[in-house]
Amino acid sequence: MFKIALVAFLPTAAVLFGLMSIGLALSPTLLHHFDLAFGSYMAVAAASFVLALPIAWLVARRMIVRRDKQVLDAREGKMV
Structure with missing residues (x-):
């Protein structure tokens, strides 16, 4: 099951990053402050x-x- 979890890890992380970065992209304060945006991402x-x-x-x-x-x-x- 560990091998299957490794296969599922990267797509799951990509989806989570995409969803969270959409929230950051909609934040108007991050458009003008690069250092704050960099840290947030x-x-x-x-x-x-x-x-x-x-x-x-x-x-x-x-x-x-x-x-x-x-x-x-x-x-x-284990007995099945």
Whole structure:
């Protein structure tokens, strides 16, 4: 499941960054203050990577089909 989470991580981070940067682009004060805008976009980039970690894990859990869950449970020694 870790490999699937890695595959889902980057698109999730990109979507989160896009959504948050739309909010920054609509802010009129950031148009005139480059240093404030630069810091805000860097903070949004960092926040998108941090928020993408748990979301990518949830996406990976949803991507695993029922058979794969049974195989993973069998490898861990759980009875299905």
